[in-house]
Amino acid sequence: MPYVERHPIESECCSKILEPGAFIRIKAPKHTGKTVLLKRILDRARYESYQTIILDLNSASSSIFCDYQKFLQWLCRSVSQRLGLEEKLADFWDSDFYDEHDNTKTYFEDYLLKQQTVPLVLVLQNVDRVFEQELFSMDFCRLLR
Secondary structure, three states: OOOOOOOOOOOHHHHHHOOOOOOOOOOOOOOOHHHHHHHHHHHHHHHHHOOEEEEEEOOOOOOHHHHHHHHHHHHHHHHHHHHHOOOOOOHHHOOOOOOOOHHHHHHHHHHHHHHHOOEEEEEEEEHHHOOHHHHHHHHHHHHOO
16 A cells, blocks of 8 residues: 555654754554655655664563653663764762652763754654553653753
8 A cells, every 4th residue: 555645644744843941752553654654754854964774662572661761761871872872871870869750861961962963753652562651651741851
């Protein structure tokens, strides 16, 4: 079945991805073109010289989703690895004084993003795994925004 381009959604997504701090959520039933749409959005970002990372949450073991802090640390480590950077959680994570959101934000802003010379597009696939944990979903969505 060929991909059916959806105007104006596709062009809006391709424009939105170029805005600093943009957040796009693609949610639809299986076999409706999500992967093709994502590819087109990423192609646009790469055309504009953005770095792109795809992180599939299905690659995390189930034990990661038992503890929210552990999940966020896994996220930080995984993004570090995809960027080809040394993992430095010990330098930026302080559970004695800050909560896991502050630590994650600090790690991304003060370490990962400061290493970037070009804008970064981070794709999280299979985020529904986060939504399986009721307490995770609200906090994680707030963190992403």
